[in-house]
Amino acid sequence: MIKINLTLMFFSTLLLTHQPALALSDMQMQEKVLKTRESTASPHMDHSAHEKPTDEKEVFHGVFYGFLPCDDCDGLKMTLSLKQNNNYLLVSQFAKASSREFYEKGKYTWDEKTRVVVLTPRKDAAIRQFRIQDEGTLIQLDSKGAPMPGNQDSYTLRRSDTVKSRQVHIH
Template structure:
């Protein structure tokens, strides 16, 4: 009985040692990786036969390209207001998050979530709040700039540059300059 236990221990040790050596041999591991890569390439080539990939090069709409985070400092209509900071995040599945904050030290932030829609013809971005279905309208100046519009879709009074939100990856700085 003891001799069979000793033989089993020797075989288990020999098997473990052999397995360890096979894992540490880089030539075998590299050739396995190469075989796997070749198999994946061959599978992919066989799947691609006759498939049109032009749909992948252009997004379905400009709205998909325009997703991102936009920052800005917008003026107030009231005289006792210093303006407010606005951060708009356009997310996937047409969801948005809008954060506004009065431009005062330690001012409270206000959050609004909802859905956005995009009109490819007029280049109007419409935000519809989940809370009260209020709509905010923006137009696109260029690939990195949104301009807030009035509720009637017309430009707000004054210099339109005062109502701009700049995309974070297109803007030179996220710092807000308050007068």
């Protein structure tokens, strides 16, 4: 009797595992009907008007890294995270063996015509400006929005997906 029960269980399990499901789920069936209805009712209708237009100001974000010169230190390691909803986080660290990190949070705006990103901190800190060289590169500007003195490549932050490594060379 036990052999018969075990044999029946084995064959029923084997039968169930090798038989493909033939029925579509309710959701799959509804999607299929909706797609068929749309394609047959108005095959030449342009649906692009229904799409939400992309605001370029909401698209510009990313994490940028760089090692910038400093008047009274060996250099400044900087990480700028431009987040969605125009929030930013700026992490700065002086080039020393055990230097602490400084954090600044706030809002940012950018102007497509002038190609300038403006960082406005939450606390009493100076407003910072960066010129957008391209989608992956920001160049720091002075407090008046003018280029920094000297080699502009020294004031460059590069977006993380455009550089090979996050490591920044500190002297």
